Amino acid sequence: MVDFIQAVGSGVLVGLIYALLGLGIVVIFKASEAFNFAIGEFLVIGSFLFYVLFFDLRLPFLVALPLGLAASALVGALVERLTIKPLLGRSPMSMTIVTLGLGFLLRATVQLFFGSHTYSFFLDLPDITLELGSLIFLSDPIWAGMLSLATFGLVLLLLFRTRWGLAIRAVSESQARSMAYGIDARLILLVIWALSATCIAVAGIMISNFGALAAGSGIVGLRAIPVVLIGGMDSIGGALLGGLIVGVCESLVAAYIEPHGMVGFKEVAPYILLLLVLFIRPYGLFGTVRIERV
Amino acid sequence: MISVENLRVVYHDVISVLNGVSLRVDDGEVVVLIGANGAGKTTLLRSICGLIKVFDGDIIEGDIRSGDTSLLGLDSMDIIKRHRITYVMEDRPVFEYLTIEENLEAAAFSRRDGEIKKDVEQVLEIFPPLKNIRGKRAGYASGGEQQMLAIGMGLMTRPQCMLLDEPSLGLAPLITEELFRIIEGLNREGLTILLVEQNAHAALSIGHRGYVMETGRIVLDGAAEELIRNEDVREFYLGAGERERKSYKDAKRYKRRKRWL
Numbered sequence: 039m040v041d042f043i044q045a046v047g048s049g050v051l052v053g054l055i056y057a058l059l060g061l062g063i064v065v066i067f068k069a070s071e072a073f074n075f076a077i078g079e080f081l082v083i084g085s086f087l088f089y090v091l092f093f094d095l096r097l098p099f100l101v102a103l104p105l106g107l108a109a110s111a112l113v114g115a116l117v118e119r120l121t122i123k124p125l126l127g128r129s130p131m132s133m134t135i136v137t138l139g140l141g142f143l144l145r146a147t148v149q150l151f152f153g154s155h156t157y158s159f160f161l162d163l164p165d166i167t168l169e170l171g172s173l174i175f176l177s178d179p180i181w182a183g184m185l186s187l188a189t190f191g192l193v194l195l196l197l198f199r200t201r202w203g204l205a206i207r208a209v210s211e212s213q214a215r216s217m218a219y220g221i222d223a224r225l226i227l228l229v230i231w232a233l234s235a236t237c238i239a240v241a242g243i244m245i246s247n248f249g250a251l252a253a254g255s256g257i258v259g260l261r262a263i264p265v266v267l268i269g270g271m272d273s274i275g276g277a278l279l280g281g282l283i284v285g286v287c288e289s290l291v292a293a294y295i296e297p298h299g300m301v302g303f304k305e306v307a308p309y310i311l312l313l314l315v316l317f318i319r320p321y322g323l324f325g326t327v328r329i330e331r332v
Numbered sequence: 333m334i335s336v337e338n339l340r341v342v343y344h345d346v347i348s349v350l351n352g353v354s355l356r357v358d359d360g361e362v363v364v365l366i367g368a369n370g371a372g373k374t375t376l377l378r379s380i381c382g383l384i385k386v387f388d389g390d391i392i393e394g395d396i397r398s399g400d401t402s403l404l405g406l407d408s409m410d411i412i413k414r415h416r417i418t419y420v421m422e423d424r425p426v427f428e429y430l431t432i433e434e435n436l437e438a439a440a441f442s443r444r445d446g447e448i449k450k451d452v453e454q455v456l457e458i459f460p461p462l463k464n465i466r467g468k469r470a471g472y473a474s475g476g477e478q479q480m481l482a483i484g485m486g487l488m489t490r491p492q493c494m495l496l497d498e499p500s501l502g503l504a505p506l507i508t509e510e511l512f513r514i515i516e517g518l519n520r521e522g523l524t525i526l527l528v529e530q531n532a533h534a535a536l537s538i539g540h541r542g543y544v545m546e547t548g549r550i551v552l553d554g555a556a557e558e559l560i561r562n563e564d565v566r567e568f569y570l571g572a573g574e575r576e577r578k579s580y581k582d583a584k585r586y587k588r589r590k591r592w593l
Contacts, residue, residue: 205438207434211430215425215426217407217409219485220489
């Protein structure tokens with residue numbers, strides 16, 4: 039039983055990071071119906087930008103973090119301007135395909151600047167290891183989970199309590215209608231990509247802190263796929279729930295099934311779960327909740 | 333004053349929808365534009381307000397002027413902000429997942445002044461049914477409420493001229509009456525209106541001048557009272573033939589007058 043709670047707890051903490059990744063995908067999908075396949079590369083770029091500011095330039099943490107996130111936002115905006123904006127009005131499939139190629143391009147660029155070797159990434163955060171009886175939750179995962187949750191909350195605050203958030207929600211519903219009322223939809227799309235990149239960067243920093251950072255670390259970004267497909271590609275709440283489900287699923291499988299010999303199965307399990315969910319709810323648990331007046 | 337001169341508009345590079353349209357809207361007027369489906373009325377409004385490119389359309393000839401300045405090439409944000417022309421799209425353009433209030437606030441996003449809250453209250457006064465449902469999501473509102481909201485959102489951009497695209501579409505007659513009364517009231521307070529409608533009778537009753545459009549051309553224009561009395565307008569758009577219902581044979585084109593004048 040203790041093992042179970044331990045596994046679920048760790049799963050929730052990791053799941054919160056996944057939820058943040060999912061949020062990065064959902065926010066873009068709601069606005070342009072495109073799936074950002076370059077999410078892994080955004081993750082790595084965000085982590086490396088922070089790495090340079092904090093480890094190389096030795097800026098204090100509270101300076102390096104916002105600066106690093108701002109830099110990630112800028113990269114997101116640049117990507118949008120150069121690759122997505124020219125496709126405005128084209129099918130969302132075109133944009134999705136572009137992000138596939140973009141992923142390769144970005145990964146190669148990162149390798150150009152940082153090489154392919156592994157960088158040690160260690161944030162000396164205050165120790166908040168939690169020990170409850172025979173349960174133990176290490177400090178780094180708790181920080182990762184809490185910071186991810188905080189970021190998620192800040193994004194919700196932005197979307198539902200600010201003017202800009204209102205504009206983002208309006209543009210996500212209909213670009214044409216927004217433009218008819220004077221909302222600069224192109225600017226808002228830029229902001230949306232910057233916001234997504236920032237969320238992914240936060241997740242990336244948290245993930246890198248678990249050990250190491252390398253150009254190929256981005257592969258973990260694809261864990262966002264089961265997260266958003268389970269939760270619903272256009273649902274923010276779904277991203278949170280999907281993240282938690284995937285995190286707990288991985289953790290339980292690692293604790294109970296892997297010891298029996300199927301090492302690495304925890305990577306596969308979320309996809310099997312995804313398949314099961316899609317059989318019952320093809321749009322994900324919370325996807326396309328359509329408001330219809332009866 | 334808006335003037336459209338010999339406008340030709342093409343969709344997707346190949347479909348010619350406006351084939352030389354000229355019209356004029358003077359300040360303070362209600363100008364009515366009537367015509368059957370597919371005549372090009374919505375395309376004309378999209379062109380005036382700078383949204384035509386969003387729908388893969390191109391203005392290939394002609395000019396649109398607001399006062400002395402040409403509006404060609406400007407985008408909708410500029411046209412709303414600098415020329416104060418706002419387009420209320422067809423089919424009740426509201427944001428369904430936002431509440432009524434949020435919709436009005438969203439429409440004011442491009443404004444930088446501090447009077448937005450005041451204007452929201454004012455719009456809710458103009459459309460009393462909206463006041464009762466201000467916290468409701470727009471997707472749950474009735475058709476009439478949504479249309480009022482759309483016009484209210486247009487008002488939030490503080491226009492001098494509003495282009496209304498078939499506001500009465502799909503609405504019950506009583507709601508349509510109320511809506512047109514409100515539109516007339518807005519005009520009396522100084523708002524210039526270009527009103528595209530299929531409900532020709534209601535529109536011409538509150539209009540000063542009117543144009544009739546068919547397959548991308550203006551085929552008739554004149555004062556609203558004259559158009560209401562015009563025999564062809566009555567037959568084709570008002571549904572009131574002077575004689576008995578004609579046989580189909582008599583309605584065949586080669587037996588009709590070849591021209592509108």
